[in-house]
Amino acid sequence: xxxxIEAWLAVVLALFAIGLVGVxxxxxxxxxxxxxxLMLNAANLALVTFSRWHGDAEGQVVAFLVMAVAxxxxxVGLALVIAFFRHRRxxxxxxxxxxxx
Amino acid sequence: MITPALATRLLxxxxxxxxxxxxxxxxxxxxxxxxAVGLLGTATIFTSFALSILAVLGVYGLAHAGAEGTPRLxxxxxxxxxxxxxxxxxxxxxxxxxxxMLLIVTGVSAFIHLYSIGYMAxxxxxxxxxxxxxxFVFAMLLLILGESLPLLFVGxxxxxxxxxxxxxxxFEDMDKxxxxxxxxxxxxxxxxxxxxxxxxxxxxxxxxxxxxxxxxWARDGGLDPLHGxxxxxxxxxxxxxxxxxxxxxxxxxxxxxxxAGPTPVSALIHAATMVTAGxxxxxxxxxxxxxxxxxxxxxxxxxxxxxLFAASIGLVQNDIKKVLAYSTVSQLGYMxxxxxxxAFGAGVFHLMTHAFFKACLFLGAxxxxxxxxxxxxIRKMGGLASRLPITHATFLxxxxxxxxxxxxxxxxxxxxxxxxxxxxxGLFAPWLGKLYFALGLGGALMTAFYMFRxxxxxxxxxxxxxxxxxxxxxxxxMTIPLMVLAFLATVGGFLGLPGELSVLHPxxxxxxxxxxxxxVVSTDHAVEHGLMGVSVLVALLGILIARSLYVGGxxxxxxxxxxxxxxxxxxxxxxxxxxxxxxxxxxxPFMALAGFLHRVVxxxxxxxxxxxxxxxxxxxxxxxxxxxxxxQTQQYLAGILVGLVVLGALVFG
Numbered sequence: 001x002x003x004x005i006e007a008w009l010a011v012v013l014a015l016f017a018i019g020l021v022g023v024x025x026x027x028x029x030x031x032x033x034x035x036x037x038l039m040l041n042a043a044n045l046a047l048v049t050f051s052r053w054h055g056d057a058e059g060q061v062v063a064f065l066v067m068a069v070a071x072x073x074x075x076v077g078l079a080l081v082i083a084f085f086r087h088r089r090x091x092x093x094x095x096x097x098x099x100x101x
Numbered sequence: 102m103i104t105p106a107l108a109t110r111l112l113x114x115x116x117x118x119x120x121x122x123x124x125x126x127x128x129x130x131x132x133x134x135x136x137a138v139g140l141l142g143t144a145t146i147f148t149s150f151a152l153s154i155l156a157v158l159g160v161y162g163l164a165h166a167g168a169e170g171t172p173r174l175x176x177x178x179x180x181x182x183x184x185x186x187x188x189x190x191x192x193x194x195x196x197x198x199x200x201x202m203l204l205i206v207t208g209v210s211a212f213i214h215l216y217s218i219g220y221m222a223x224x225x226x227x228x229x230x231x232x233x234x235x236x237f238v239f240a241m242l243l244l245i246l247g248e249s250l251p252l253l254f255v256g257x258x259x260x261x262x263x264x265x266x267x268x269x270x271x272f273e274d275m276d277k278x279x280x281x282x283x284x285x286x287x288x289x290x291x292x293x294x295x296x297x298x299x300x301x302x303x304x305x306x307x308x309x310x311x312x313x314x315x316x317x318w319a320r321d322g323g324l325d326p327l328h329g330x331x332x333x334x335x336x337x338x339x340x341x342x343x344x345x346x347x348x349x350x351x352x353x354x355x356x357x358x359x360x361a362g363p364t365p366v367s368a369l370i371h372a373a374t375m376v377t378a379g380x381x382x383x384x385x386x387x388x389x390x391x392x393x394x395x396x397x398x399x400x401x402x403x404x405x406x407x408x409l410f411a412a413s414i415g416l417v418q419n420d421i422k423k424v425l426a427y428s429t430v431s432q433l434g435y436m437x438x439x440x441x442x443x444a445f446g447a448g449v450f451h452l453m454t455h456a457f458f459k460a461c462l463f464l465g466a467x468x469x470x471x472x473x474x475x476x477x478x479i480r481k482m483g484g485l486a487s488r489l490p491i492t493h494a495t496f497l498x499x500x501x502x503x504x505x506x507x508x509x510x511x512x513x514x515x516x517x518x519x520x521x522x523x524x525x526x527g528l529f530a531p532w533l534g535k536l537y538f539a540l541g542l543g544g545a546l547m548t549a550f551y552m553f554r555x556x557x558x559x560x561x562x563x564x565x566x567x568x569x570x571x572x573x574x575x576x577x578x579m580t581i582p583l584m585v586l587a588f589l590a591t592v593g594g595f596l597g598l599p600g601e602l603s604v605l606h607p608x609x610x611x612x613x614x615x616x617x618x619x620x621v622v623s624t625d626h627a628v629e630h631g632l633m634g635v636s637v638l639v640a641l642l643g644i645l646i647a648r649s650l651y652v653g654g655x656x657x658x659x660x661x662x663x664x665x666x667x668x669x670x671x672x673x674x675x676x677x678x679x680x681x682x683x684x685x686x687x688x689x690p691f692m693a694l695a696g697f698l699h700r701v702v703x704x705x706x707x708x709x710x711x712x713x714x715x716x717x718x719x720x721x722x723x724x725x726x727x728x729x730x731x732x733q734t735q736q737y738l739a740g741i742l743v744g745l746v747v748l749g750a751l752v753f754g
Contacts, residue, residue: 024738097732 008049015042029081029091033074040070105174108159111152112176112193115207116242118149123235130228139218142231146214146238150207157200164197164611171196171611173313175248182251187308192248194312198612201449201605202245202381205456206374210238212582213369216464219578220365220471230270230363237263241374245381250299250310253382257295257346260375261288267370268362280361287355291345298338302389305331312385319388320615329393336389336396340403343379349437350407353430354680360422364467367422372429372463373456380436380452384445387616391443397620398533401441401522405540408434410677412547416554417663417673420477421466424555428503429459431544435518438541442534443620444521445613446606450597451514453605457593458502458511461586465496468579469559472572479555484564488572491580493560495587500556502590504549505640510594515545516636517599520629524622538632545636549643557651599629 015038022035044063051059081091088095122145130138156174163172177192195203214234221227240259247253262285269281303310305327306318318324324332343349348356359371370376383390383400390396408431415427432455439448470477472489486493502509505516519541525534566572574580597605649655663670672678 020742024735024742027735093735094733096734 005049005053008045012042012046012049015039015045027092027094029084029093032093033077033081036077037070037074040066040073103155103159103162105159105163108156108162108195109174109176111156111159112174112195112246113178115149115152115156115203116193116239116246118145118152119235119238119242121145123232123239126228126235127232130232133228135222135227138228138231139214139221142235143211143214143218145235146207146211149238149242150204150211153203153207156195157204160195160197160200164608171313171316175313177248185308187303189249189251189310191252192311193246194248195246196612197608197610198381198384198449199245201453201609203242205453206238206241206245209373209456209460209586210234210241210369212585213365213373213460213464216368216467216579216582217363217365219576220467221363222576224363230267233263233266233270234366234369237267237370237375241378244378248311248313250302250312250315250386253385254295254299257342257378257382258292260370260378261285261292261346264288264359264370264375267366268359270362270366274361277361280355280358284355284359287352288345291342291352294338294340294345295342298335298342301331301335301338305335315386316388319392324389324392327392332389333393333395336386336393337399339382339386339389340379340396340400343382343437344403345379347376347379347433347437348430349379349403349433350410353407353411354683356430357423357426357676360420360426364422364463364470367426368460368463368467371426372459376429376433377436377452377456380433380440380448383437383440384449384613387440387445387613390440391616391619394527397441397443399441401438401537402533404434404437404439404441405522405537405544406434407431408438408544409540409547410434412544412551414673414676415551416547417670418551419480421469421479421482421555421559422463422477424479424551425459425462425466428462428548428552429455431548432459432503434544435515435541438522438537439518442518442522442525442537443527443617443622444518444525445616446597446609447514447517447521449609450605451511451518453596454502454510454514454590454593457586458499458509458590461495461499461583461590462503464579464583464586465492465499468492468575468583469496469572471575471579473566474570476567476570479558481565481567482559483562483566484560485566485572486560489560489574491574491583495583496560497556498587499590500552502594503552504644505545505636506644507637508591508594510590510592512637512640513594513597513599516633517597519545519636520632521622523632524625524628525620527620527622542636542639546639546643549640550647553644553647554651557647562652600626 019035019038019040019042022038023032026032026035044066047059047063047066051057051063084096085091122142126133126138126142133141160172160174163174174195175192177190179191180188181191182189214231217230217234221230224230237260240256240263242256244253244256244260247256265281265285267281268284269278272278272281299310302315306315306323309315309318327335341352345352356371356376360367362371390400411427411430411434415424415431418424418427432451436448436451436455439445439451468489469482469485469492472485472492473482476482498509502511505512519538522534522541523538595604597603650659675681
């Protein structure tokens with residue numbers, strides 16, 4: 001059974017929207033990081049989908065690249081979150097407003 | 102014998118020696134002794150004078166070598182401005198005219214520097230004084246020897262600057278500082294005219310302004326496209342410059358105030374040299390001026406009017422230097438009358454004799470002031486002849502010279518000018534020459550009167566010197582220059598004897614020949630001798646009136662006249678209230694305009710609306726937009742999203 005491209009793209013859109021709303025509404029930095037990962041994966045899915053649709057492997061190569069970068073990003077992001085937690089004893093993003101003053 | 106090539110090479114040294122003196126005295130003078138400062142300042146000028154004599158001998162040699170045209174030495178130092186539309190060299194030109202000026206300026210300067218050593222012996226800052234004075238001589242030499250109009254203008258501005266510096270030499274005294282400022286500002290008005298004329302000329306000549314070039318250009322018909330109107334405009338604007346520098350109506354008002362400076366400065370700058378720059382400039386550009394008959398008539402008219410007008414003020418002044426100042430304005434008027442009627446040689450001749458006798462008079466006045474411990478009011482003098490024998494003798498000789506008594510120098514030069522005015526029928530209207538002559542003769546009568554009024558009140562009669570003052574003759578450094586200048590004031594006139602006997606006129610002839618041919622003068626020796634008799638009688642009359650009123654039997658008459666003609670007397674004492682008129686007509690409206698610009702344009706428009714307004718807008722915007730920066734990244738993200746949606750709607754919608 002061939003799943004039509006519209007269905008794949010609907011999943012991509014849903015994943016991206018969930019990630020975006022997560023970053024925009026949740027105050028917990030860990031959940032925000034996870035939401036960012038969701039958005040990255042939505043992008044990956046889109047790359048792979050279009051790769052198949054065009055019959056061109058290049059998109060899948062880029063998807064691997066994004067996974068590698070996302071791994072690095074997650075490492076740096078988590079390190080930042082830990083540093084922030086040590087400093088503020090909290091992982092809530094609205095605590096991080098000192099630079100305003 | 103001085104070869105022309107050697108003489109040419111002397112020119113830069115003549116100019117630069119005074120500059121050297123000025124720099125050394127200006128930079129290191131404070132560390133030198135008083136004696137060294139004076140010696141250095143004087144020695145540079147004397148050396149310059151000696152070199153000048155050698156250089157002029159070079160011109161003399163050239164003139165007698167039988168070469169064609171004007172004997173000229175030109176030293177080109179470097180190219181100052183080189184472009185297709187304007188090319189000016191820094192070059193010095195020595196021809197018969199600048200030779201005469203060169204000898205007058207360096208010679209008189211040398212003796213006035215010598216005099217200054219004695220006069221400024223007790224001053225607090227002699228180094229500054231000698232630095233300024235040397236700088237002045239440098240600028241004046243630049244003016245005289247400049248080969249082109251722009252270089253002449255550099256010297257012209259330079260002497261103006263030095264004049265300002267020296268008038269305000271004692272700047273702690275507010276009045277003296279103001280006098281310097283006034284001189285500078287009035288001169289600037291004239292210089293503005295000068296520079297307009299210079300640029301107009303530049304436009305028509307295609308960017309070349311060297312005097313030899315201009316002369317050839319004018320001779321070869323370069324003036325033809327100027328159609329009489331432009332040449333009149335050019336020469337008139339140049340003449341405006343001359344009225345500023347040479348203190349003629351309407352810009353003469355600064356010169357009497359310039360007496361605030363030290364007396365040797367008055368003698369050098371404001372009598373013998375700088376103020377004659379306007380006459381020199383017109384003589385230098387004679388080939389342009391004769392092409393503009395209207396300008397010539399205006400120059401002669403202004404000169405004659407100034408001669409009479411300034412003399413009338415001189416009649417009633419009581420400050421010894423003020424009398425001499427108005428006398429200088431008046432004598433400069435005669436020079437302009439001379440060049441205005443086309444008698445360039447006579448104008449330069451009078452310039453020379455005036456430099457001698459007026460410098461001597463000023464230095465004599467300085468000697469009197471020195472002896473009187475700074476008193477300048479002639480009502481507090483009298484009977485000084487026996488106390489100051491040398492000053493008295495030299496002063497008397499110079500008074501005779503300026504009054505126009507035969508054998509003394511002023512007689513020959515003033516007479517020649519008056520005769521040329523009388524005989525000139527080629528002016529605007531034929532009778533104009535006669536009118537100018539009458540004005541000049543009236544001025545001559547007043548000159549003889551006020552000079553001898555000054556002489557009698559100062560040196561003769563009973564002493565009115567206050568008990569506390571003990572007049573004494575001045576030191577040799579002051580009396581030697583007096584004697585030298587008095588000697589020159591006596592014999593200087595023989596250089597320009599009338600007719601075939603003259604030495605000066607054939608010498609200047611190559612420069613003025615062409616121009617003097619253009620001007621119509623009906624020469625008649627019987628008339629000349631008759632006029633000579635008239636002017637001698639007039640001079641004697643003036644002297645006799647002064648004698649009768651101030652040492653003779655009618656000593657109560659001046660006071661009675663002053664009482665009877667109260668209005669006129671007050672008007673004369675107030676110098677015809679010209680200063681007041683200028684204040685009301687020019688200065689007050691100008692100040693009102695400046696006040697308006699200050700209060701409205703500057704304070705409100707520029708400061709309040711412009712500078713502070715722009716600042717206030719930025720500060721206000723910042724204060725408002727500050728609230729957008731909450732520090733909450735999620736709000737920023739919301740902003741980004743809204744923006745993205747709006748952008749998307751705009752692009753794809």
